[in-house]
Amino acid sequence: VMAQYADTLQNIIARYDKSKIRGWIIDLSKNSGGNSFPMLAGIRPVIGDGIAGYSVSPDSSWKTRIYRDGWTGWDSTLVFQKKQPVHLSRPGLAVAVIYGKLTGSSGEVTAINFIGLPFARSFGENTAGANTRIDNFKLSDGAWLNLAAGYNADRNKNIYTGSLVPDKATDSYEQAMDEAGKWILGREEGE
16 A cells, blocks of 8 residues: 555656646645655655655654655665656756645654755645654554654754644635745746
């Protein structure tokens, strides 16, 4: 399922990359979570390889969230691998990320992956504020315990413990999309 999700996102991105698009709008306004690694693998063509962000634990230890040519994981621990990753013909186009009240958990992690990129900006409403890293622990009876075990940080090591605040706050989804489109067009024209 993770591979299918990442493949679907990368295939959509590859299809649009063949046309003369002027930028990307990544709509996370209703992304309430799931598993962040297939999401990271899916959007990788847009954000590129390297450090996508971090997570910090209560003991102040850091984990690095990385993506490198199909390989996604923490530091040197493989979580997910995408075979034959898509590479954009024009990397670095403007990226507008749409936030909403429902953007939470892994949706927020996905949003954080864009923070600090020179070609990305966010629009919309403050997110849900579920910015925790979930660790999975297998119990002796075979059950699993999913426990919030850390906070997420962007590529510049800014830690987020609550809602993400967009660069450009808007009153509605429609206004966020409109502002995002204007920003992409204005950026390309040098505004």
